[in-house]
Amino acid sequence: MKQTKMPSMSACPRALQTVPWLIALCLPLVVDANTSGNLAYCLLWAFSAVGLAAMWGYGGILSFGQTAFFGLSGYSYGIFTLNYNDTWFESWLGLGAGLAVSVAVATLIGYMIFYGRIKGVFIGIVTLSVTLVLETFMSQTAGPQWAIGEARLNGYNGMGGMSPLTIPWPGGPLTLENASFYYLVLILLIAVYAVMRKLLDGPFGLTLIAIRENPQRAEMLGVDIRRHQLLVFVLGCTLGGVSGALYTIWGAYITPSTMGLTAAAMPVIWVATSGRKSIGGTILGTALLVWLSQNLAVYGSQYALILLGAILLIVVLAAPEGLLPFVTRQLKRLSSRTSDGTRHGGACLKREEGKS
Amino acid sequence: MATLPNVYSLVYQFGDNFAYLVLAALGLAVIFGMMGVINLAHGEFIMCGAYVTIIAAKRGVPLPLAMLLGAIAAALAGVIVERLVIRHLYDRLFDSVVATWAISLIVQQTMLLVAGPSIEGIGTPFGSFSLGDYSFSTYRAVLPLIALAILFGLYLLFFKTNYGVCARATIQNANIAQCLGLRTDRLYTLTFALGAGLAGLTGALYAPTMTAVPTMGSNFIVQAFVSVVVGGANVIAGTTPAAGVLAIIQTGLTASYGQLFGQIGLLVTVIVVIRLMPQGLGNLFTRLR
Numbered sequence: 001m002k003q004t005k006m007p008s009m010s011a012c013p014r015a016l017q018t019v020p021w022l023i024a025l026c027l028p029l030v031v032d033a034n035t036s037g038n039l040a041y042c043l044l045w046a047f048s049a050v051g052l053a054a055m056w057g058y059g060g061i062l063s064f065g066q067t068a069f070f071g072l073s074g075y076s077y078g079i080f081t082l083n084y085n086d087t088w089f090e091s092w093l094g095l096g097a098g099l100a101v102s103v104a105v106a107t108l109i110g111y112m113i114f115y116g117r118i119k120g121v122f123i124g125i126v127t128l129s130v131t132l133v134l135e136t137f138m139s140q141t142a143g144p145q146w147a148i149g150e151a152r153l154n155g156y157n158g159m160g161g162m163s164p165l166t167i168p169w170p171g172g173p174l175t176l177e178n179a180s181f182y183y184l185v186l187i188l189l190i191a192v193y194a195v196m197r198k199l200l201d202g203p204f205g206l207t208l209i210a211i212r213e214n215p216q217r218a219e220m221l222g223v224d225i226r227r228h229q230l231l232v233f234v235l236g237c238t239l240g241g242v243s244g245a246l247y248t249i250w251g252a253y254i255t256p257s258t259m260g261l262t263a264a265a266m267p268v269i270w271v272a273t274s275g276r277k278s279i280g281g282t283i284l285g286t287a288l289l290v291w292l293s294q295n296l297a298v299y300g301s302q303y304a305l306i307l308l309g310a311i312l313l314i315v316v317l318a319a320p321e322g323l324l325p326f327v328t329r330q331l332k333r334l335s336s337r338t339s340d341g342t343r344h345g346g347a348c349l350k351r352e353e354g355k356s
Numbered sequence: 357m358a359t360l361p362n363v364y365s366l367v368y369q370f371g372d373n374f375a376y377l378v379l380a381a382l383g384l385a386v387i388f389g390m391m392g393v394i395n396l397a398h399g400e401f402i403m404c405g406a407y408v409t410i411i412a413a414k415r416g417v418p419l420p421l422a423m424l425l426g427a428i429a430a431a432l433a434g435v436i437v438e439r440l441v442i443r444h445l446y447d448r449l450f451d452s453v454v455a456t457w458a459i460s461l462i463v464q465q466t467m468l469l470v471a472g473p474s475i476e477g478i479g480t481p482f483g484s485f486s487l488g489d490y491s492f493s494t495y496r497a498v499l500p501l502i503a504l505a506i507l508f509g510l511y512l513l514f515f516k517t518n519y520g521v522c523a524r525a526t527i528q529n530a531n532i533a534q535c536l537g538l539r540t541d542r543l544y545t546l547t548f549a550l551g552a553g554l555a556g557l558t559g560a561l562y563a564p565t566m567t568a569v570p571t572m573g574s575n576f577i578v579q580a581f582v583s584v585v586v587g588g589a590n591v592i593a594g595t596t597p598a599a600g601v602l603a604i605i606q607t608g609l610t611a612s613y614g615q616l617f618g619q620i621g622l623l624v625t626v627i628v629v630i631r632l633m634p635q636g637l638g639n640l641f642t643r644l645r
Contacts, residue, residue, distance in 0.1 A: 137616065306466060309458045313458040
């Protein structure tokens with residue numbers, strides 16, 4: 001495993017990795033408030049993608065249910081803040097409530113899956129069923145009897161009007177919107193990136209890779225594979241929940257269609273395209289793809305979805321390790337034709353693709 | 357005596373749910389059971405069958421023939437998809453699943469652009485009959501029988517024909533089957549086409565009873581997944597009892613608590629079944645045998 005990671009590490013020196021973050025930090029200074037709000041929108045989906053990348057790229061668990069936790073957490077935030085919105089503290093408690101619901105549900109479903117020894121694509125079907133049933137459930141909550149406290153669920157039209165996050169400030173609480181909301185998302189993202197890199201490059205990540213490559217061997221070596229898979233599943237799903245809560249805060253709005261079949265495909269597309277084995281690449285790729293589909297949606301959402309579908313198909317057929325790793329590998333091959341080491345690294349990567 | 361209509365009403369609803377679960381799942385179950393591929397474009401093959409049926413029936417083709425055309429069109433689409441995409445991904449299971457999802461997305465959205473949000477349907481044939489205070493659609497009462505007939509046909513296909521023997525040999529051990537001279541790649545194409553064709557037939561059979569919209573496939577997808585998860589990889593010994601059990605649960609819950617609890621009951625059943633019997637009901641049956 002060490003061998004296959006070497007080429008990508010050496011190609012991207014540490015200094016180079018911080019450049020996108022620095023650019024991201026400076027962006028709100030050069031664009032207007034509205035655009036930074038849009039940029040925050042592009043970034044907030046990355047949590048969900050990072051969660052899937054950790055599950056899929058490292059743990060070998062292909063979950064189609066990121067959107068289930070996205071929706072659960074978004075709705076929880078909405079329900080909580082529509083009922084309690086007196087102080088700044090309660091909006092943050094709403095965020096916490098969203099995450100707590102995600103953790104609880106992910107633990108329950110993950111327990112059923114991994115302790116029931118479900119494997120491979122079956123995990124995908126089960127998680128997809130969960131999110132589709134949640135969508136069906138939320139879509140039919142239109143009647144007035146579907147209310148939790150003050151919060152009407154509103155069926156297919158979705159729930160709206162929840163209060164944004166605020167922080168205490170001298171001279172009245174400050175609402176986080178546009179640039180300040182962008183910084184909140186960015187700081188959270190940097191924190192998640194740092195924690196995930198630390199976790200996945202450390203013993204936990206290596207154990208996950210060992211389980212992905214050969215579960216039986218890992219188990220013989222004394223690894224409790226079910227516990228590790230459950231842990232990464234809960235972690236990944238909770239990150240999906242972070243995206244959901246932030247999305248609800250961003251637009252003060254959430255609908256059941258965020259849990260539908262089309263929405264559920266999005267995290268898979270982002271992660272598959274960006275290269276599921278790199279957390280940084282996933283963040284970058286997701287932000288770019290969301291930005292791209294947002295711009296294309298001006299001409300009609302169908303075009304954006306067709307393009308994303310086509311990208312996914314091409315990636316799966318031509319560049320299974322992801323578009324970004326594919327491009328960097330091709331560039332590297334071009335730049336150092338004579339070097340033998342690169343070719344060796346490429347061969348290693350190729351061998352690895354076959355298994356996943 | 358009002359009991360007979362009431363009892364028949366329950367039987368009718370059970371039959372309706374059973375037919376829906378079986379028909380929704382069959383195409384998916386064939387492809388999954390034989391090839392291990394979860395075909396997420398399943399709903400789009402159903403849509404394809406339904407659209408071809410409706411268009412043909414409107415042009416004056418008799419309905420049974422139009423349905424056959426729908427199934428054949430879906431099977432041909434299946435051949436194309438298998439040749440162009442799935443074929444290259446047999447050794448990468450996850451990627452084949454993701455690729456079918458991409459196909460589903462492309463086809464669905466293209467249909468939205470080309471055919472618009474919905475097309476005018478055709479009426480349900482055969483009219484209705486009434487029993488006591490209830491009125492039942494004859495067509496929907498016949499559907500469970502058609503579902504059983506299709507299951508029986510599949511049984512004959514897999515156990516009594518040359519194709520069936522070869523296909524089962526390929527599932528058991530593709531390498532040895534190939535060494536013995538079977539063209540496994542051709543078998544895979546045929547099997548994928550069979551699954552797609554069955555999905556198309558489902559769409560064709562349900563075309564007269566629902567509005568045709570490009571996203572209609574997703575109405576079937578949850579039921580299809582649920583039946584396949586509960587049934588396991590075995591097409592006939594798995595899907596049939598799974599659909600039977602699920603239909604009983606769904607009918608019971610729907611009759612007492614309404615549609616929503618029927619759906620939630622299905623999901624809870626799935627989660628309990630995967631915890632207790634990860635290989636599905638089909639495995640239980642084959643083990644007992």
